[in-house]
Amino acid sequence: MSAILADLTPGNLPQLKLVYKPKNEVKRCCACKRMQNVKHLNSSRRCKACAAELGRRYYLKQRDKRLKYAAARRETRRAEAREYAREYRRKNYARLVGDWKRRRDAHKEENAARARAYRKTHPDHHTQYLYAHPEKITEHNAKRAARLLANSDGTLTKQVISALYENAKHCPYCHAEFDGDATPRSPKRKSLDHILPISRGGAHSIHNVLICCRSCNTTKAAKTLEEIGIVL
Numbered sequence: 001m002s003a004i005l006a007d008l009t010p011g012n013l014p015q016l017k018l019v020y021k022p023k024n025e026v027k028r029c030c031a032c033k034r035m036q037n038v039k040h041l042n043s044s045r046r047c048k049a050c051a052a053e054l055g056r057r058y059y060l061k062q063r064d065k066r067l068k069y070a071a072a073r074r075e076t077r078r079a080e081a082r083e084y085a086r087e088y089r090r091k092n093y094a095r096l097v098g099d100w101k102r103r104r105d106a107h108k109e110e111n112a113a114r115a116r117a118y119r120k121t122h123p124d125h126h127t128q129y130l131y132a133h134p135e136k137i138t139e140h141n142a143k144r145a146a147r148l149l150a151n152s153d154g155t156l157t158k159q160v161i162s163a164l165y166e167n168a169k170h171c172p173y174c175h176a177e178f179d180g181d182a183t184p185r186s187p188k189r190k191s192l193d194h195i196l197p198i199s200r201g202g203a204h205s206i207h208n209v210l211i212c213c214r215s216c217n218t219t220k221a222a223k224t225l226e227e228i229g230i231v232l
C-alpha cells in the first residue's frame with residue numbers, strides 16, 4: 001500500500017494520467033472533424049474510418065510507386081536481355097546459322113504448308129502492316145540509310161548504282177534471268193546485295209555489292225556467302 005502511495009509523487013503523474021484516461025471524453029477527429037469518443041480515436045487523433053482511409057491512400061500511393069519501380073526494372077531487364085541476346089547471336093552466328101538451317105530443313109514441308117495457308121487467309125497481311133505502321137518504315141529506312149552512310153566509301157553514287165542495275169542480266173547466285181517487267185515484289189526483280197552484309201561489318205562500296213535477284217537477296221539476308229554455302 002505504501003509503495004503505491006510513494007508512486008504518486010509529482011514526477012510520476014504523467015504515467016498515472018495514461019492509466020486513468022477518462023473513457024468518455026469527446027474530441028474532434030483531426031481529419032473528418034466529427035466529434036468522437038476518445039476511445040475511438042487513435043494516437044494521431046483520427047477516428048477508425050479516417051485512419052483506415054489514410055492507410056488505404058498510403059497503400060495506393062506506395063502501390064503506384066511499387067508498380068512504377070517494377071515496370072522500370074522490367075524495362076531495363078528487357079533491354080539487358082535484348083543486348084545479351086544480340087551479343088550472343090553475334091558471337092555464335094556461324095553455329096546458329098547452322099542450327100537454324102537444320103531446324104528449317106527438318107520442318108520444311110509443314111512450315112511451307114502453314115505459310116501457304118496463312119497467305120491464303122491473310123492475302124494483304126504485309127501491306128496492311130506497312131500501312132498501319134508508317135513510322136516503322138520511316139524508322140527502318142532512316143536506320144538503314146544511316147548505316148549505309150557510316151559504312152560508305154563513296155564509290156556507290158546514284159549513277160554507279162543505276163549502271164550496275166542496267167548491266168545486270170543474270171542473278172550471280174541462282175543464275176536465273178532477271179524479269180524485266182518485274183513488279184516491286186517479284187522474286188526475280190533485281191536488287192542490290194551487299195556481299196558481306198552491312199550488319200556484319202561490310203562496306204557500302206562498289207567492291208562489296210552486286211546485283212542479284214530479290215529472292216536470293218532475301219534468302220541470303222544478313223548471312224555471309226560462306227554461311228549460306230555460295231561460291232561465286
Ligand SMILES: [Zn+2]
Pocket residue numbers: 029030031032033034046047048049050
Ligand atoms: Zn474522422
Ligand SMILES: [Zn+2]
Pocket residue numbers: 171172173174175176212213214215216217
Ligand atoms: Zn537469284
